[in-house]
Amino acid sequence: MLIEAIIDGAYRGILGREPDDAGRQSALNALAGGHLTLDELFANMLESPEYRRSQADGALVFRHTKPVCTLIEDRLRLWIDLADRHVSLGCLAGDYEPSETRFILSHLQPGDRFLDIGANVGWFAIRAAERVGPTGHVHAFEPRAATASLLDLSIRENGFDSRVTLHRLALGAQDGMTRLLGSETSSNLGGFRLARDDGDVFDGMTSEAVExxxxxxxxxxxxxxxxKLDVEGAEPLVLNGARALLARDRPVILSEVFGPGLRQVCNMDVAGYADLITDLGYRIHSLENGTVGDRVEHPASLDGPDPVNVVLIPAQARG
Incomplete structure:
Protein backbone atom coordinates (compact mmCIF):
# COMPACT_ATOMS: atom_id res chain seq x y z
CA MET A 1 0.00 0.00 0.00
CA LEU A 2 1.49 3.31 -1.11
CA ILE A 3 0.39 5.37 1.91
CA GLU A 4 1.75 2.79 4.34
CA ALA A 5 5.06 2.74 2.46
CA ILE A 6 5.23 6.54 2.65
CA ILE A 7 4.55 6.48 6.40
CA ASP A 8 7.28 3.87 6.87
CA GLY A 9 9.66 5.97 4.77
CA ALA A 10 8.94 9.03 6.90
CA TYR A 11 9.77 7.13 10.08
CA ARG A 12 13.04 5.92 8.58
CA GLY A 13 14.00 9.18 6.90
CA ILE A 14 13.03 11.65 9.62
CA LEU A 15 13.19 9.70 12.89
CA GLY A 16 15.83 7.23 11.74
CA ARG A 17 14.05 4.10 12.92
CA GLU A 18 11.55 1.49 11.88
CA PRO A 19 7.94 2.42 12.65
CA ASP A 20 6.19 0.72 15.52
CA ASP A 21 2.85 -0.93 14.73
CA ALA A 22 0.86 1.42 16.96
CA GLY A 23 2.42 4.54 15.45
CA ARG A 24 1.87 3.33 11.90
CA GLN A 25 -1.74 2.41 12.54
CA SER A 26 -2.43 5.70 14.31
CA ALA A 27 -1.06 7.62 11.32
CA LEU A 28 -3.07 5.49 8.88
CA ASN A 29 -6.28 6.08 10.83
CA ALA A 30 -5.68 9.83 11.05
CA LEU A 31 -4.98 10.08 7.34
CA ALA A 32 -7.95 7.92 6.38
CA GLY A 33 -10.28 9.92 8.62
CA GLY A 34 -9.13 13.24 7.20
CA HIS A 35 -7.79 14.37 10.56
CA LEU A 36 -4.23 14.65 9.28
CA THR A 37 -2.55 15.31 5.94
CA LEU A 38 0.79 13.88 4.88
CA ASP A 39 2.36 17.34 5.14
CA GLU A 40 1.09 17.64 8.71
CA LEU A 41 2.39 14.16 9.56
CA PHE A 42 5.86 15.07 8.28
CA ALA A 43 5.76 18.41 10.11
CA ASN A 44 4.78 16.71 13.38
CA MET A 45 7.74 14.35 13.06
CA LEU A 46 10.16 17.20 12.32
CA GLU A 47 8.88 19.12 15.36
CA SER A 48 9.01 16.12 17.70
CA PRO A 49 11.49 15.85 20.60
CA GLU A 50 12.69 12.55 19.11
CA TYR A 51 13.77 14.27 15.88
CA ARG A 52 15.42 17.16 17.76
CA ARG A 53 17.40 14.69 19.87
CA SER A 54 18.64 12.87 16.77
CA GLN A 55 19.84 16.15 15.27
CA ALA A 56 21.54 17.22 18.50
CA ASP A 57 23.41 13.93 18.50
CA GLY A 58 24.55 14.54 14.95
CA ALA A 59 23.08 11.24 13.87
CA LEU A 60 23.36 10.22 10.21
CA VAL A 61 20.66 7.64 9.66
CA PHE A 62 21.60 6.31 6.22
CA ARG A 63 25.15 6.30 4.93
CA HIS A 64 24.17 4.58 1.70
CA THR A 65 21.44 5.34 -0.81
CA LYS A 66 17.91 4.54 0.38
CA PRO A 67 15.33 5.42 -2.30
CA VAL A 68 11.68 5.84 -1.31
CA CYS A 69 8.67 7.39 -3.00
CA THR A 70 6.81 10.25 -1.34
CA LEU A 71 3.86 12.39 -2.38
CA ILE A 72 3.81 16.14 -3.04
CA GLU A 73 0.49 17.62 -1.94
CA ASP A 74 -1.04 14.14 -2.01
CA ARG A 75 -0.97 13.90 -5.82
CA LEU A 76 2.53 14.03 -7.33
CA ARG A 77 4.89 11.08 -6.85
CA LEU A 78 8.49 11.98 -6.10
CA TRP A 79 11.35 9.54 -5.59
CA ILE A 80 13.86 10.76 -3.03
CA ASP A 81 16.90 9.36 -1.21
CA LEU A 82 16.75 9.03 2.57
CA ALA A 83 20.55 9.22 2.71
CA ASP A 84 20.19 12.85 1.63
CA ARG A 85 19.50 14.93 4.74
CA HIS A 86 19.12 18.15 2.78
CA VAL A 87 17.09 18.28 -0.45
CA SER A 88 15.33 14.93 0.00
CA LEU A 89 14.44 15.61 3.63
CA GLY A 90 12.88 18.94 2.64
CA CYS A 91 10.91 17.21 -0.11
CA LEU A 92 9.77 14.55 2.35
CA ALA A 93 8.52 17.29 4.68
CA GLY A 94 6.73 18.94 1.75
CA ASP A 95 8.31 22.36 2.30
CA TYR A 96 11.56 22.37 0.35
CA GLU A 97 12.66 25.94 -0.52
CA PRO A 98 9.16 27.44 -0.16
CA SER A 99 10.05 30.92 -1.43
CA GLU A 100 11.74 29.54 -4.54
CA THR A 101 8.85 27.15 -5.10
CA ARG A 102 6.27 29.95 -4.93
CA PHE A 103 8.33 32.07 -7.30
CA ILE A 104 8.70 29.34 -9.93
CA LEU A 105 5.07 28.26 -9.86
CA SER A 106 3.82 31.84 -9.98
CA HIS A 107 5.98 32.60 -13.04
CA LEU A 108 4.88 29.59 -15.07
CA GLN A 109 1.71 29.27 -17.10
CA PRO A 110 0.26 26.38 -19.11
CA GLY A 111 2.25 26.04 -22.32
CA ASP A 112 5.48 27.57 -20.94
CA ARG A 113 8.98 26.12 -21.29
CA PHE A 114 11.08 25.82 -18.13
CA LEU A 115 14.70 24.76 -17.66
CA ASP A 116 15.63 23.15 -14.33
CA ILE A 117 19.45 23.22 -14.34
CA GLY A 118 20.72 21.24 -11.38
CA ALA A 119 17.43 19.38 -11.02
CA ASN A 120 18.51 16.99 -8.25
CA VAL A 121 15.60 14.63 -7.46
CA GLY A 122 13.17 16.89 -9.31
CA TRP A 123 11.18 18.86 -6.74
CA PHE A 124 10.99 21.83 -9.12
CA ALA A 125 10.92 19.84 -12.38
CA ILE A 126 7.95 17.68 -11.35
CA ARG A 127 5.98 20.59 -9.91
CA ALA A 128 6.72 22.70 -12.97
CA ALA A 129 5.64 19.87 -15.27
CA GLU A 130 2.24 19.84 -13.60
CA ARG A 131 2.04 23.62 -13.90
CA VAL A 132 2.96 23.94 -17.62
CA GLY A 133 0.64 21.10 -18.55
CA PRO A 134 0.68 18.90 -21.65
CA THR A 135 1.27 21.86 -23.99
CA GLY A 136 4.33 23.07 -22.08
CA HIS A 137 7.71 21.47 -21.55
CA VAL A 138 10.35 21.08 -18.85
CA HIS A 139 14.01 20.35 -19.56
CA ALA A 140 15.64 18.91 -16.43
CA PHE A 141 19.45 18.68 -16.22
CA GLU A 142 20.99 16.32 -13.65
CA PRO A 143 24.47 14.84 -14.20
CA ARG A 144 24.71 12.58 -11.13
CA ALA A 145 23.66 9.13 -12.35
CA ALA A 146 21.95 7.86 -9.19
CA THR A 147 20.00 11.08 -8.69
CA ALA A 148 18.97 11.26 -12.35
CA SER A 149 17.63 7.72 -12.10
CA LEU A 150 15.34 8.76 -9.24
CA LEU A 151 14.10 11.72 -11.28
CA ASP A 152 13.48 9.43 -14.25
CA LEU A 153 11.27 7.25 -12.03
CA SER A 154 9.28 10.30 -10.91
CA ILE A 155 8.80 11.49 -14.49
CA ARG A 156 7.47 8.12 -15.63
CA GLU A 157 5.28 7.43 -12.60
CA ASN A 158 3.55 10.82 -12.93
CA GLY A 159 2.94 10.23 -16.64
CA PHE A 160 5.09 13.22 -17.57
CA ASP A 161 7.18 11.47 -20.24
CA SER A 162 5.87 13.74 -23.00
CA ARG A 163 6.33 16.99 -21.10
CA VAL A 164 9.69 16.47 -19.33
CA THR A 165 13.02 15.81 -21.04
CA LEU A 166 15.69 14.51 -18.67
CA HIS A 167 19.24 15.42 -19.71
CA ARG A 168 21.75 13.23 -17.86
CA LEU A 169 24.62 15.66 -18.29
CA ALA A 170 26.24 18.76 -16.85
CA LEU A 171 25.94 22.12 -18.55
CA GLY A 172 29.04 24.25 -19.01
CA ALA A 173 30.92 26.61 -21.32
CA GLN A 174 32.06 23.87 -23.70
CA ASP A 175 31.20 20.35 -24.83
CA GLY A 176 33.23 17.40 -23.56
CA MET A 177 33.74 15.27 -20.47
CA THR A 178 34.28 16.44 -16.91
CA ARG A 179 34.20 15.08 -13.37
CA LEU A 180 31.53 15.45 -10.73
CA LEU A 181 33.12 15.58 -7.27
CA GLY A 182 31.61 14.86 -3.88
CA SER A 183 32.55 13.75 -0.39
CA GLU A 184 32.32 10.14 0.77
CA THR A 185 30.86 11.26 4.11
CA SER A 186 28.49 13.99 2.89
CA SER A 187 24.78 13.70 3.65
CA ASN A 188 24.07 16.41 1.06
CA LEU A 189 23.76 14.58 -2.24
CA GLY A 190 23.03 17.89 -3.97
CA GLY A 191 26.44 19.21 -2.93
CA PHE A 192 28.34 17.50 -5.74
CA ARG A 193 30.22 19.98 -7.91
CA LEU A 194 32.15 20.10 -11.16
CA ALA A 195 35.92 19.69 -11.01
CA ARG A 196 37.82 22.90 -11.68
CA ASP A 197 40.59 21.07 -13.56
CA ASP A 198 42.37 17.71 -13.68
CA GLY A 199 44.29 18.52 -10.52
CA ASP A 200 41.19 19.28 -8.45
CA VAL A 201 41.31 16.64 -5.68
CA PHE A 202 40.64 16.49 -1.94
CA ASP A 203 40.64 13.92 0.86
CA GLY A 204 37.66 11.58 0.92
CA MET A 205 36.66 12.56 -2.61
CA THR A 206 34.33 10.59 -4.83
CA SER A 207 34.59 11.24 -8.56
CA GLU A 208 32.11 10.48 -11.33
CA ALA A 209 32.87 11.05 -15.02
CA VAL A 210 30.01 12.96 -16.66
CA GLU A 211 29.24 14.40 -20.07
CA LYS A 228 16.26 27.74 -12.42
CA LEU A 229 20.05 27.61 -12.08
CA ASP A 230 21.65 25.86 -9.11
CA VAL A 231 24.91 24.10 -9.99
CA GLU A 232 27.18 24.55 -6.97
CA GLY A 233 29.42 27.32 -8.28
CA ALA A 234 29.36 26.46 -12.00
CA GLU A 235 26.68 29.06 -12.80
CA PRO A 236 29.07 31.30 -14.81
CA LEU A 237 30.03 28.34 -17.01
CA VAL A 238 26.38 27.56 -17.74
CA LEU A 239 25.54 31.16 -18.64
CA ASN A 240 28.57 31.53 -20.88
CA GLY A 241 27.46 28.41 -22.74
CA ALA A 242 23.92 29.76 -23.13
CA ARG A 243 24.55 33.19 -24.60
CA ALA A 244 22.59 32.53 -27.80
CA LEU A 245 19.55 31.16 -25.95
CA LEU A 246 19.58 34.04 -23.47
CA ALA A 247 19.76 36.58 -26.31
CA ARG A 248 16.99 34.77 -28.18
CA ASP A 249 14.42 34.31 -25.40
CA ARG A 250 15.43 36.69 -22.57
CA PRO A 251 14.08 34.32 -19.88
CA VAL A 252 13.86 35.24 -16.22
CA ILE A 253 16.50 33.31 -14.24
CA LEU A 254 16.40 32.17 -10.63
CA SER A 255 20.09 31.73 -9.80
CA GLU A 256 21.92 30.55 -6.75
CA VAL A 257 24.87 32.71 -5.69
CA PHE A 258 27.45 30.97 -3.51
CA GLY A 259 30.77 32.75 -3.18
CA PRO A 260 32.85 29.78 -1.94
CA GLY A 261 31.49 27.61 -4.75
CA LEU A 262 32.18 30.22 -7.42
CA ARG A 263 35.76 30.54 -6.26
CA GLN A 264 36.23 26.80 -6.02
CA VAL A 265 34.80 25.86 -9.43
CA CYS A 266 35.37 28.97 -11.57
CA ASN A 267 38.06 30.89 -9.70
CA MET A 268 35.58 33.78 -9.72
CA ASP A 269 34.19 35.89 -6.90
CA VAL A 270 30.64 37.18 -6.56
CA ALA A 271 31.59 40.53 -8.09
CA GLY A 272 32.90 38.73 -11.17
CA TYR A 273 29.66 36.76 -11.47
CA ALA A 274 27.69 40.01 -11.17
CA ASP A 275 29.78 41.53 -13.98
CA LEU A 276 28.97 38.55 -16.21
CA ILE A 277 25.27 38.91 -15.46
CA THR A 278 25.43 42.60 -16.40
CA ASP A 279 27.34 41.76 -19.58
CA LEU A 280 24.53 39.39 -20.56
CA GLY A 281 22.00 42.20 -20.21
CA TYR A 282 20.47 41.20 -16.87
CA ARG A 283 19.86 42.92 -13.55
CA ILE A 284 20.11 41.21 -10.16
CA HIS A 285 17.11 41.39 -7.83
CA SER A 286 16.54 39.85 -4.42
CA LEU A 287 14.01 37.09 -3.91
CA GLU A 288 11.55 38.06 -1.18
CA ASN A 289 8.80 35.71 -0.06
CA GLY A 290 8.39 34.21 -3.51
CA THR A 291 8.39 37.50 -5.40
CA VAL A 292 10.91 39.75 -7.13
CA GLY A 293 12.41 42.12 -4.59
CA ASP A 294 14.57 45.22 -4.87
CA ARG A 295 17.44 45.49 -7.28
CA VAL A 296 20.74 44.41 -5.71
CA GLU A 297 22.93 47.49 -6.06
CA HIS A 298 25.93 46.03 -4.24
CA PRO A 299 26.48 42.39 -5.31
CA ALA A 300 29.30 42.01 -2.80
CA SER A 301 26.58 41.87 -0.14
CA LEU A 302 25.64 38.44 -1.55
CA ASP A 303 29.06 37.00 -0.74
CA GLY A 304 28.68 34.96 2.43
CA PRO A 305 29.23 31.47 3.79
CA ASP A 306 25.75 30.34 2.75
CA PRO A 307 24.16 30.27 -0.72
CA VAL A 308 21.44 32.76 -1.60
CA ASN A 309 19.01 32.72 -4.51
CA VAL A 310 18.46 35.84 -6.59
CA VAL A 311 16.29 36.72 -9.58
CA LEU A 312 17.96 37.82 -12.81
CA ILE A 313 15.68 40.07 -14.81
CA PRO A 314 16.49 40.93 -18.45
CA ALA A 315 17.20 44.60 -18.98
CA GLN A 316 15.32 44.33 -22.26
CA ALA A 317 12.58 41.86 -23.07
CA ARG A 318 12.96 39.61 -26.09
CA GLY A 319 11.95 41.40 -29.24
Whole structure:
Protein backbone atom coordinates (compact mmCIF):
# COMPACT_ATOMS: atom_id res chain seq x y z
CA MET A 1 0.00 0.00 0.00
CA LEU A 2 1.49 3.31 -1.11
CA ILE A 3 0.39 5.37 1.91
CA GLU A 4 1.75 2.79 4.34
CA ALA A 5 5.06 2.74 2.46
CA ILE A 6 5.23 6.54 2.65
CA ILE A 7 4.55 6.48 6.40
CA ASP A 8 7.28 3.87 6.87
CA GLY A 9 9.66 5.97 4.77
CA ALA A 10 8.94 9.03 6.90
CA TYR A 11 9.77 7.13 10.08
CA ARG A 12 13.04 5.92 8.58
CA GLY A 13 14.00 9.18 6.90
CA ILE A 14 13.03 11.65 9.62
CA LEU A 15 13.19 9.70 12.89
CA GLY A 16 15.83 7.23 11.74
CA ARG A 17 14.05 4.10 12.92
CA GLU A 18 11.55 1.49 11.88
CA PRO A 19 7.94 2.42 12.65
CA ASP A 20 6.19 0.72 15.52
CA ASP A 21 2.85 -0.93 14.73
CA ALA A 22 0.86 1.42 16.96
CA GLY A 23 2.42 4.54 15.45
CA ARG A 24 1.87 3.33 11.90
CA GLN A 25 -1.74 2.41 12.54
CA SER A 26 -2.43 5.70 14.31
CA ALA A 27 -1.06 7.62 11.32
CA LEU A 28 -3.07 5.49 8.88
CA ASN A 29 -6.28 6.08 10.83
CA ALA A 30 -5.68 9.83 11.05
CA LEU A 31 -4.98 10.08 7.34
CA ALA A 32 -7.95 7.92 6.38
CA GLY A 33 -10.28 9.92 8.62
CA GLY A 34 -9.13 13.24 7.20
CA HIS A 35 -7.79 14.37 10.56
CA LEU A 36 -4.23 14.65 9.28
CA THR A 37 -2.55 15.31 5.94
CA LEU A 38 0.79 13.88 4.88
CA ASP A 39 2.36 17.34 5.14
CA GLU A 40 1.09 17.64 8.71
CA LEU A 41 2.39 14.16 9.56
CA PHE A 42 5.86 15.07 8.28
CA ALA A 43 5.76 18.41 10.11
CA ASN A 44 4.78 16.71 13.38
CA MET A 45 7.74 14.35 13.06
CA LEU A 46 10.16 17.20 12.32
CA GLU A 47 8.88 19.12 15.36
CA SER A 48 9.01 16.12 17.70
CA PRO A 49 11.49 15.85 20.60
CA GLU A 50 12.69 12.55 19.11
CA TYR A 51 13.77 14.27 15.88
CA ARG A 52 15.42 17.16 17.76
CA ARG A 53 17.40 14.69 19.87
CA SER A 54 18.64 12.87 16.77
CA GLN A 55 19.84 16.15 15.27
CA ALA A 56 21.54 17.22 18.50
CA ASP A 57 23.41 13.93 18.50
CA GLY A 58 24.55 14.54 14.95
CA ALA A 59 23.08 11.24 13.87
CA LEU A 60 23.36 10.22 10.21
CA VAL A 61 20.66 7.64 9.66
CA PHE A 62 21.60 6.31 6.22
CA ARG A 63 25.15 6.30 4.93
CA HIS A 64 24.17 4.58 1.70
CA THR A 65 21.44 5.34 -0.81
CA LYS A 66 17.91 4.54 0.38
CA PRO A 67 15.33 5.42 -2.30
CA VAL A 68 11.68 5.84 -1.31
CA CYS A 69 8.67 7.39 -3.00
CA THR A 70 6.81 10.25 -1.34
CA LEU A 71 3.86 12.39 -2.38
CA ILE A 72 3.81 16.14 -3.04
CA GLU A 73 0.49 17.62 -1.94
CA ASP A 74 -1.04 14.14 -2.01
CA ARG A 75 -0.97 13.90 -5.82
CA LEU A 76 2.53 14.03 -7.33
CA ARG A 77 4.89 11.08 -6.85
CA LEU A 78 8.49 11.98 -6.10
CA TRP A 79 11.35 9.54 -5.59
CA ILE A 80 13.86 10.76 -3.03
CA ASP A 81 16.90 9.36 -1.21
CA LEU A 82 16.75 9.03 2.57
CA ALA A 83 20.55 9.22 2.71
CA ASP A 84 20.19 12.85 1.63
CA ARG A 85 19.50 14.93 4.74
CA HIS A 86 19.12 18.15 2.78
CA VAL A 87 17.09 18.28 -0.45
CA SER A 88 15.33 14.93 0.00
CA LEU A 89 14.44 15.61 3.63
CA GLY A 90 12.88 18.94 2.64
CA CYS A 91 10.91 17.21 -0.11
CA LEU A 92 9.77 14.55 2.35
CA ALA A 93 8.52 17.29 4.68
CA GLY A 94 6.73 18.94 1.75
CA ASP A 95 8.31 22.36 2.30
CA TYR A 96 11.56 22.37 0.35
CA GLU A 97 12.66 25.94 -0.52
CA PRO A 98 9.16 27.44 -0.16
CA SER A 99 10.05 30.92 -1.43
CA GLU A 100 11.74 29.54 -4.54
CA THR A 101 8.85 27.15 -5.10
CA ARG A 102 6.27 29.95 -4.93
CA PHE A 103 8.33 32.07 -7.30
CA ILE A 104 8.70 29.34 -9.93
CA LEU A 105 5.07 28.26 -9.86
CA SER A 106 3.82 31.84 -9.98
CA HIS A 107 5.98 32.60 -13.04
CA LEU A 108 4.88 29.59 -15.07
CA GLN A 109 1.71 29.27 -17.10
CA PRO A 110 0.26 26.38 -19.11
CA GLY A 111 2.25 26.04 -22.32
CA ASP A 112 5.48 27.57 -20.94
CA ARG A 113 8.98 26.12 -21.29
CA PHE A 114 11.08 25.82 -18.13
CA LEU A 115 14.70 24.76 -17.66
CA ASP A 116 15.63 23.15 -14.33
CA ILE A 117 19.45 23.22 -14.34
CA GLY A 118 20.72 21.24 -11.38
CA ALA A 119 17.43 19.38 -11.02
CA ASN A 120 18.51 16.99 -8.25
CA VAL A 121 15.60 14.63 -7.46
CA GLY A 122 13.17 16.89 -9.31
CA TRP A 123 11.18 18.86 -6.74
CA PHE A 124 10.99 21.83 -9.12
CA ALA A 125 10.92 19.84 -12.38
CA ILE A 126 7.95 17.68 -11.35
CA ARG A 127 5.98 20.59 -9.91
CA ALA A 128 6.72 22.70 -12.97
CA ALA A 129 5.64 19.87 -15.27
CA GLU A 130 2.24 19.84 -13.60
CA ARG A 131 2.04 23.62 -13.90
CA VAL A 132 2.96 23.94 -17.62
CA GLY A 133 0.64 21.10 -18.55
CA PRO A 134 0.68 18.90 -21.65
CA THR A 135 1.27 21.86 -23.99
CA GLY A 136 4.33 23.07 -22.08
CA HIS A 137 7.71 21.47 -21.55
CA VAL A 138 10.35 21.08 -18.85
CA HIS A 139 14.01 20.35 -19.56
CA ALA A 140 15.64 18.91 -16.43
CA PHE A 141 19.45 18.68 -16.22
CA GLU A 142 20.99 16.32 -13.65
CA PRO A 143 24.47 14.84 -14.20
CA ARG A 144 24.71 12.58 -11.13
CA ALA A 145 23.66 9.13 -12.35
CA ALA A 146 21.95 7.86 -9.19
CA THR A 147 20.00 11.08 -8.69
CA ALA A 148 18.97 11.26 -12.35
CA SER A 149 17.63 7.72 -12.10
CA LEU A 150 15.34 8.76 -9.24
CA LEU A 151 14.10 11.72 -11.28
CA ASP A 152 13.48 9.43 -14.25
CA LEU A 153 11.27 7.25 -12.03
CA SER A 154 9.28 10.30 -10.91
CA ILE A 155 8.80 11.49 -14.49
CA ARG A 156 7.47 8.12 -15.63
CA GLU A 157 5.28 7.43 -12.60
CA ASN A 158 3.55 10.82 -12.93
CA GLY A 159 2.94 10.23 -16.64
CA PHE A 160 5.09 13.22 -17.57
CA ASP A 161 7.18 11.47 -20.24
CA SER A 162 5.87 13.74 -23.00
CA ARG A 163 6.33 16.99 -21.10
CA VAL A 164 9.69 16.47 -19.33
CA THR A 165 13.02 15.81 -21.04
CA LEU A 166 15.69 14.51 -18.67
CA HIS A 167 19.24 15.42 -19.71
CA ARG A 168 21.75 13.23 -17.86
CA LEU A 169 24.62 15.66 -18.29
CA ALA A 170 26.24 18.76 -16.85
CA LEU A 171 25.94 22.12 -18.55
CA GLY A 172 29.04 24.25 -19.01
CA ALA A 173 30.92 26.61 -21.32
CA GLN A 174 32.06 23.87 -23.70
CA ASP A 175 31.20 20.35 -24.83
CA GLY A 176 33.23 17.40 -23.56
CA MET A 177 33.74 15.27 -20.47
CA THR A 178 34.28 16.44 -16.91
CA ARG A 179 34.20 15.08 -13.37
CA LEU A 180 31.53 15.45 -10.73
CA LEU A 181 33.12 15.58 -7.27
CA GLY A 182 31.61 14.86 -3.88
CA SER A 183 32.55 13.75 -0.39
CA GLU A 184 32.32 10.14 0.77
CA THR A 185 30.86 11.26 4.11
CA SER A 186 28.49 13.99 2.89
CA SER A 187 24.78 13.70 3.65
CA ASN A 188 24.07 16.41 1.06
CA LEU A 189 23.76 14.58 -2.24
CA GLY A 190 23.03 17.89 -3.97
CA GLY A 191 26.44 19.21 -2.93
CA PHE A 192 28.34 17.50 -5.74
CA ARG A 193 30.22 19.98 -7.91
CA LEU A 194 32.15 20.10 -11.16
CA ALA A 195 35.92 19.69 -11.01
CA ARG A 196 37.82 22.90 -11.68
CA ASP A 197 40.59 21.07 -13.56
CA ASP A 198 42.37 17.71 -13.68
CA GLY A 199 44.29 18.52 -10.52
CA ASP A 200 41.19 19.28 -8.45
CA VAL A 201 41.31 16.64 -5.68
CA PHE A 202 40.64 16.49 -1.94
CA ASP A 203 40.64 13.92 0.86
CA GLY A 204 37.66 11.58 0.92
CA MET A 205 36.66 12.56 -2.61
CA THR A 206 34.33 10.59 -4.83
CA SER A 207 34.59 11.24 -8.56
CA GLU A 208 32.11 10.48 -11.33
CA ALA A 209 32.87 11.05 -15.02
CA VAL A 210 30.01 12.96 -16.66
CA GLU A 211 29.24 14.40 -20.07
CA UNK A 212 29.19 18.17 -20.35
CA UNK A 213 27.50 20.28 -23.04
CA UNK A 214 26.65 23.90 -23.66
CA UNK A 215 23.01 24.84 -23.53
CA UNK A 216 23.41 26.47 -26.95
CA UNK A 217 24.44 23.12 -28.47
CA UNK A 218 21.15 21.48 -27.49
CA UNK A 219 17.80 21.61 -29.29
CA UNK A 220 15.68 23.71 -26.93
CA UNK A 221 12.50 25.01 -28.54
CA UNK A 222 11.72 28.71 -28.14
CA UNK A 223 10.69 30.52 -26.15
CA UNK A 224 12.11 29.54 -22.77
CA UNK A 225 10.31 31.67 -20.18
CA UNK A 226 12.05 30.68 -16.94
CA UNK A 227 15.32 29.07 -15.85
CA LYS A 228 16.26 27.74 -12.42
CA LEU A 229 20.05 27.61 -12.08
CA ASP A 230 21.65 25.86 -9.11
CA VAL A 231 24.91 24.10 -9.99
CA GLU A 232 27.18 24.55 -6.97
CA GLY A 233 29.42 27.32 -8.28
CA ALA A 234 29.36 26.46 -12.00
CA GLU A 235 26.68 29.06 -12.80
CA PRO A 236 29.07 31.30 -14.81
CA LEU A 237 30.03 28.34 -17.01
CA VAL A 238 26.38 27.56 -17.74
CA LEU A 239 25.54 31.16 -18.64
CA ASN A 240 28.57 31.53 -20.88
CA GLY A 241 27.46 28.41 -22.74
CA ALA A 242 23.92 29.76 -23.13
CA ARG A 243 24.55 33.19 -24.60
CA ALA A 244 22.59 32.53 -27.80
CA LEU A 245 19.55 31.16 -25.95
CA LEU A 246 19.58 34.04 -23.47
CA ALA A 247 19.76 36.58 -26.31
CA ARG A 248 16.99 34.77 -28.18
CA ASP A 249 14.42 34.31 -25.40
CA ARG A 250 15.43 36.69 -22.57
CA PRO A 251 14.08 34.32 -19.88
CA VAL A 252 13.86 35.24 -16.22
CA ILE A 253 16.50 33.31 -14.24
CA LEU A 254 16.40 32.17 -10.63
CA SER A 255 20.09 31.73 -9.80
CA GLU A 256 21.92 30.55 -6.75
CA VAL A 257 24.87 32.71 -5.69
CA PHE A 258 27.45 30.97 -3.51
CA GLY A 259 30.77 32.75 -3.18
CA PRO A 260 32.85 29.78 -1.94
CA GLY A 261 31.49 27.61 -4.75
CA LEU A 262 32.18 30.22 -7.42
CA ARG A 263 35.76 30.54 -6.26
CA GLN A 264 36.23 26.80 -6.02
CA VAL A 265 34.80 25.86 -9.43
CA CYS A 266 35.37 28.97 -11.57
CA ASN A 267 38.06 30.89 -9.70
CA MET A 268 35.58 33.78 -9.72
CA ASP A 269 34.19 35.89 -6.90
CA VAL A 270 30.64 37.18 -6.56
CA ALA A 271 31.59 40.53 -8.09
CA GLY A 272 32.90 38.73 -11.17
CA TYR A 273 29.66 36.76 -11.47
CA ALA A 274 27.69 40.01 -11.17
CA ASP A 275 29.78 41.53 -13.98
CA LEU A 276 28.97 38.55 -16.21
CA ILE A 277 25.27 38.91 -15.46
CA THR A 278 25.43 42.60 -16.40
CA ASP A 279 27.34 41.76 -19.58
CA LEU A 280 24.53 39.39 -20.56
CA GLY A 281 22.00 42.20 -20.21
CA TYR A 282 20.47 41.20 -16.87
CA ARG A 283 19.86 42.92 -13.55
CA ILE A 284 20.11 41.21 -10.16
CA HIS A 285 17.11 41.39 -7.83
CA SER A 286 16.54 39.85 -4.42
CA LEU A 287 14.01 37.09 -3.91
CA GLU A 288 11.55 38.06 -1.18
CA ASN A 289 8.80 35.71 -0.06
CA GLY A 290 8.39 34.21 -3.51
CA THR A 291 8.39 37.50 -5.40
CA VAL A 292 10.91 39.75 -7.13
CA GLY A 293 12.41 42.12 -4.59
CA ASP A 294 14.57 45.22 -4.87
CA ARG A 295 17.44 45.49 -7.28
CA VAL A 296 20.74 44.41 -5.71
CA GLU A 297 22.93 47.49 -6.06
CA HIS A 298 25.93 46.03 -4.24
CA PRO A 299 26.48 42.39 -5.31
CA ALA A 300 29.30 42.01 -2.80
CA SER A 301 26.58 41.87 -0.14
CA LEU A 302 25.64 38.44 -1.55
CA ASP A 303 29.06 37.00 -0.74
CA GLY A 304 28.68 34.96 2.43
CA PRO A 305 29.23 31.47 3.79
CA ASP A 306 25.75 30.34 2.75
CA PRO A 307 24.16 30.27 -0.72
CA VAL A 308 21.44 32.76 -1.60
CA ASN A 309 19.01 32.72 -4.51
CA VAL A 310 18.46 35.84 -6.59
CA VAL A 311 16.29 36.72 -9.58
CA LEU A 312 17.96 37.82 -12.81
CA ILE A 313 15.68 40.07 -14.81
CA PRO A 314 16.49 40.93 -18.45
CA ALA A 315 17.20 44.60 -18.98
CA GLN A 316 15.32 44.33 -22.26
CA ALA A 317 12.58 41.86 -23.07
CA ARG A 318 12.96 39.61 -26.09
CA GLY A 319 11.95 41.40 -29.24
Missing amino acids: MATLDSLSIDAPVSLI
